[in-house]
Amino acid sequence: MEEALLGLPPFVNGTFSSQCDYKMAKILYSIAAPIVIFITLCFNVMYILVVNYVKDDRTASTVQTTGISISNTLHGVSQLPIFFYFFLRENMADPVSANWCNAYRVLGFILPNIFHTATVWQLVVFGIQRFLSFRWPFSAYVWLKVDRFLTFTIIIYVCSSITHGYKFFDFVHESGEPCSFSYRKGIATIYYIKFYHWFCAIVVQIVPCVVMSVCVVPLIYAIRLSYLRRKRVFVNSLTAIPRNRRFTMKQCQSLGILVLTLAVEWPLTVVIMLQLTSSGTTSKECEYTSLIISHFMLLVSYLLFLPVYLILNFELRRTFALLKSDVTVFVMRHLQMEVNSDDVD
Template sequence: MRSPTNAILAAMAISDTFTGVTPLPVFVHFFSLENYHDFVEYHWCYIYRYLGELIPTIFHTASIWLTVTLALQRYVYICHTAAARRFCTIQNVIFATFIIYMLAILSQITRFFDFEFTPFPMFSFDSPNSTLVTCIERTSPWVNQNENLYFNLYFWFRAIFIHLVPCTILVVINSVLIWTLRTAQKRRMQLLKQNKKSESMKLKDSNCTTLMLVTVVGLFLLVELPLGIIMILHLVQNNFDIDIMSNETFKLLNLISNTFILLSYPLNFFIYCGMSRQFRETLMSMFDTIKTQNSRKRYASIPTDNGRTMAESTCRETVL
């Protein structure tokens, strides 16, 4: 199934997976093992920030722009077929993915150095007679000089270039693709009336692929747009002293939006299964191959007389 489109889908799947998997050590340690009752130990302070916030943000940013790349590529395939043969290649997809990841890292790189943790001994909640070394977070000296300017630039940059611009591009491209789908469906009906079944089948496969990608992008917009709107409203409230809602409400809405984003990631797999015949057939053939190989291994490993396997014994008796 190697193709430029599937290469981008694979890159998106990797990005989405690491967005959800990277924070797991933090969540398991603090919440599953109930270590949130006490202060955060000093050696966990950096781990919590890196794995719980910064690295997942890099993968999520990459996933957003990979989705934009997917929609742009499909638009070129449908509306500029001649240019697609030249620009939409697996090599170009790999190069674009590399550039997107580099830019995603650069967009977040300053956040790795804009804070520092200082060790600080505290009496433990769980064991009042013992102390543990926790941490106090401070902004780095270079940030303190222009703290408001720095954080305003960072969050407005994210709101505009990581949420608003990608979502706007996707809304426009998805609208064009849906309009193109309707036009293509009318053309397919004309081809059927003219008894041009082969051309009709090719157009049908192309339409199915486009519809699948439109669905993937639509699901992405459904969960990403609310988060972008929440971030912009929060920035407007903080910068212009407009009372929109309380910080607790913003935190709750942000938590709900991020939860829906994480829950949406596995749905892409079911979209592929439900809307791509090639994906279903390839997936089933993989399981059939694994099943056949396991059956052969079990059959070849059954011992018989004199240490020979069943296959060897049967073959020898046949020859004799």
């Protein structure tokens, strides 16, 4: 049973295909990946608090970016137990319990794929929604409502779960060392394996990457058109230039997120397609090293989402400063109340 083609991280029958893959996974997943995931968790929690701090500023895009941040966080956090238990051990080939073997498949393969699929498709909808907002802003104000995109987000999560959910039940753990799986009777056919691999490669990788790539050019055009439109309207205003620049930078936030995603997803797509189309006679030396590196870069890209937001979005930085000020005032008042209570005593 070999599902490392789309599994994150790649793990084949309890051992890696070569010592090269083993060493690379040990280096990246033992310390580096948990650190990246922990920082991503802190960043995303901070972003969710900031973007939803002012209720009147909530829009369809904030709903989508919040959903994307949640997916990114869950994608990494779900793998942390596997990273800590397996990759920090002296020898991953040592025997482990059947429960940990099953946990490896669920936490290291199934759940990450669900959250990764949800992230990718939310980014697709996000890119389309941003283009419509920039190109036809008045119509978008009527149609692109918060509750509608909240519904879209829920639908994406449900569809992502359906896409990979049956993988919870299609395998059984075989007795052996350290972890070995096989498909249940009746589905252990080459057609089932190929169908799942190609279905995921097309639905999770190829189609979203193509759609996001196609969205980039119209998005640039819409941002440029929006900039020129504002420039004509505020031609006689002395403060128009800096305001127009800040608003354009805010619009480029969505473009930056799409480009960052494509810079990681396209190499991952190419690696997966090469794995699917390669013949069985190819060398097994370092076979999955490229997939391990691509998966690690995917985790790193999720870490960079918040810096992109903060660099390009002036209003987000202002809200962050407001949140920081309110927290500081709250803490100071709480400390003052404690001091006053001590004086009374």
